[in-house]
Amino acid sequence: MLALVLVIVAMVSALTAMRFAIHGQEVAVPPLVGSTPAEAERAVAGLGLQISIERQYYSPQVPEGRIMSQLPLPGTKVRHGWQVRVAQSLGPTRVSIPDVTGESVHAAELNIRRRGLDVASMAAVQASGIPADQVLAQSPTANATQVAAPKISLLLTAAVDPQAFVMPSFVGQPLGSASRSLQDAGFRLGNVNVVMPAIADAGDAASGAASNASSPPAAPPVQPVTPAQPSPASIIVSQGPPAGQKVLAGAAVNFEVR
Numbered sequence: 001m002l003a004l005v006l007v008i009v010a011m012v013s014a015l016t017a018m019r020f021a022i023h024g025q026e027v028a029v030p031p032l033v034g035s036t037p038a039e040a041e042r043a044v045a046g047l048g049l050q051i052s053i054e055r056q057y058y059s060p061q062v063p064e065g066r067i068m069s070q071l072p073l074p075g076t077k078v079r080h081g082w083q084v085r086v087a088q089s090l091g092p093t094r095v096s097i098p099d100v101t102g103e104s105v106h107a108a109e110l111n112i113r114r115r116g117l118d119v120a121s122m123a124a125v126q127a128s129g130i131p132a133d134q135v136l137a138q139s140p141t142a143n144a145t146q147v148a149a150p151k152i153s154l155l156l157t158a159a160v161d162p163q164a165f166v167m168p169s170f171v172g173q174p175l176g177s178a179s180r181s182l183q184d185a186g187f188r189l190g191n192v193n194v195v196m197p198a199i200a201d202a203g204d205a206a207s208g209a210a211s212n213a214s215s216p217p218a219a220p221p222v223q224p225v226t227p228a229q230p231s232p233a234s235i236i237v238s239q240g241p242p243a244g245q246k247v248l249a250g251a252a253v254n255f256e257v258r
Helices: 002-022 037-045 107-116 175-184 198-214
Strands: 025-027 052-056 067-071 077-078 081-088 118-126 135-139 151-158 164-166 188-195 236-239 247-250 252-257
Touching: 002 247, 037 052, 037 081, 081 198, 107 135, 107 151, 175 252
Parallel strands: 052 081, 118 151, 188 252
Antiparallel strands: 025 077, 067 081, 135 151, 164 247, 236 252
């Protein structure tokens, strides 16, 4: 029983010492609103805190250069080394918001920064018939009043992705009808090669061998054979890309015909 009591007393003493140690390192955040950044840094430095200016806003009430808000709020208990985030006033709005709609993103950024403003964020949306990287809309709008921050957000156009299709099978169809179907669907006719039947080549080779056996060794020179040309009536025997493959609009389709 005595040992148990001693253990409990030791645990309570340890928890109490830990609590005092933790709370002994805490300080209250001082009020910083209305002071300059230099004054705020001196105020928090003596308490072991840090200050960070994260935002700048226009304000007709708070003079330019003064702190207009802070986080954590005054009186909040924080540990040593805590960072106090503040927003600084830019004073009343003295710059007009330019109209950059219709401009390229590069021209819009130059126009905005030339007036002492910044680009807050940019988003893109696909729009057919409009060149990519062009400003569709902006916020705040041109010549807006009651502007809070010296930043403009832009909505840009993005390049439209080409349509994708699944390649059908043209094998067994006449070349003329397949070519018309491709053009109607927005594709291009690529290379068309004529495939000579293998049976005819074998028959020619066999007849040539028999002729050589029954005729004198001296044979007349072989005349070059003019390659056959495809016609609209030629039948497709293979295609590339093959049937079932995903292709983009405007792609070329190659055929082998006989």
